[in-house]
Amino acid sequence: QKEVEQNSGPLSVPEGAIASLNCTYSDRGSQSFFWYRQYSGKSPELIMSIYSNGDKEDGRFTAQLNKASQYVSLLIRDSQPSDSATYLCAVLWGNFGNEKLTFGTGTRLTIIP
Amino acid sequence: DADVTQTPRNRITKTGKRIMLECSQTKGHDRMYWYRQDPGLGLRLIYYSFDVKDINKGEISDGYSVSRQAQAKFSLSLESAIPNQTALYFCATSDPSDGTSNYGYTFGSGTRLTVV
Numbered sequence: 001q002k003e004v005e006q007n008s009g010p011l012s013v014p015e016g017a018i019a020s021l022n023c024t025y026s027d028r029g030s031q032s033f034f035w036y037r038q039y040s041g042k043s044p045e046l047i048m049s050i051y052s053n054g055d056k057e058d059g060r061f062t063a064q065l066n067k068a069s070q071y072v073s074l075l076i077r078d079s080q081p082s083d084s085a086t087y088l089c090a091v092l093w094g095n096f097g098n099e100k101l102t103f104g105t106g107t108r109l110t111i112i113p
Numbered sequence: 114d115a116d117v118t119q120t121p122r123n124r125i126t127k128t129g130k131r132i133m134l135e136c137s138q139t140k141g142h143d144r145m146y147w148y149r150q151d152p153g154l155g156l157r158l159i160y161y162s163f164d165v166k167d168i169n170k171g172e173i174s175d176g177y178s179v180s181r182q183a184q185a186k187f188s189l190s191l192e193s194a195i196p197n198q199t200a201l202y203f204c205a206t207s208d209p210s211d212g213t214s215n216y217g218y219t220f221g222s223g224t225r226l227t228v229v
Contacts, residue, residue, distance in 0.1 A: 008153070034217055043203060043220035044156070088156070099209070101218060105155035
């Protein structure tokens, strides 16, 4: 069973600060990693994908990947109240043509005004 | 209209009843998935289909069945509903050849199912 681990939180961060969300995964062969944002009662929304070691930036979001440590993180700069949500880490695994996503349980983030 | 549409949005049913959740998509994706979400357990894969003739069990398929009626339609059935199937159910689609999302899933709005 492929596992994706996240701290469930809640993680509270003051408005304007940096929120740091972490994820570890068990399948060393995984190549693709995703972060989804889910507001309460709503469906998950893809916000970042990362495939190579290092950092990937998109606006206020930065995804970081370290395959050797099997670790993925998401940084949110200048946190806003609208960033309050649950963030799901997802890892793609499986043979070519049979890939599937496994999701972590999510980290609930609250931005304090 | 939404790219991935799920019906119904909410449903309350009694133990032992058969119920069908429907999913349709306009994205033209071959791959479709059914997940359930429970508090503290995250999203768990029930069934998935990579094309119309392909149906595969996920990690929690017991008590569920699916039908892929067309590329755009993927239905989930609970043959005899039980209370521990109370959950939020999501349909999703993906297309590995989609350069903008590259395996990122597009989710429907979800069906909140309560079995009493």
